[in-house]
Amino acid sequence: MRFSPEQLRAIMPKCPSDKCAEYAAYLGQAMDPYEINTVRRAACFLGQLALESGELRYWEELASGEAYEGRRNLGNTEPGDGPRFKGRGPIQLTGRANYQAFQDATGLAVIDHPEKVATPKVGFYTAVWYWDCKKLNPLADRFAVRSITRIVNGGLTHLDQRKRYTNKAFRILSRTAELR
Numbered sequence: 001m002r003f004s005p006e007q008l009r010a011i012m013p014k015c016p017s018d019k020c021a022e023y024a025a026y027l028g029q030a031m032d033p034y035e036i037n038t039v040r041r042a043a044c045f046l047g048q049l050a051l052e053s054g055e056l057r058y059w060e061e062l063a064s065g066e067a068y069e070g071r072r073n074l075g076n077t078e079p080g081d082g083p084r085f086k087g088r089g090p091i092q093l094t095g096r097a098n099y100q101a102f103q104d105a106t107g108l109a110v111i112d113h114p115e116k117v118a119t120p121k122v123g124f125y126t127a128v129w130y131w132d133c134k135k136l137n138p139l140a141d142r143f144a145v146r147s148i149t150r151i152v153n154g155g156l157t158h159l160d161q162r163k164r165y166t167n168k169a170f171r172i173l174s175r176t177a178e179l180r
Contacts, residue, residue, distance in 0.1 A: 011169045034132045039173045039174050043167075043169035052092045065087075074096065074098070091127035091152065093126045102130075
């Protein structure tokens with residue numbers, strides 16, 4: 001699904017205006033192969049990204065990552081893994097296990113260079129990969145924002161705000177969607 005920088009900015013008004021064109025292009029390229037290609041799917045995906053990244057302003061978690069230190073459920077088994085593999089990218093990929101799984105699936109070296117996930121090109125790719133791994137398209141087809149949030153966030157943090165972003169994206173994309 002393709003959308004314009006103006007649509008992206010309308011969905012996420014705090015997104016840096018000088019980055020909207022770049023982000024819209026990367027998003028379209030990343031979303032297509034993972035079949036995030038309907039208005040519902042795109043709206044649910046963008047709603048989660050908007051919340052997780054502060055409207056594409058934050059590409060790295062603001063906290064140090066110390067809270068993730070020793071978290072075996074995230075694969076953080078080596079000293080320093082918490083800060084090293086803290087949330088990055090627009091969906092906040094977190095934990096050695098997720099970074100390793102992404103690297104194994106794509107061949108992109110992020111274990112030795114986790115900072116790459118905080119770049120738009122790799123960050124958007126990690127977001128669509130994660131979305132696909134968690135099989136979120138069928139949930140998006142049902143507009144199941146609550147269920148998607150549980151998977152993306154591990155809970156229901158800021159659920160109302162995620163719903164607002166998703167509904168806003170749906171309204172904007174429905175008006176001018178160019179479906180492929």
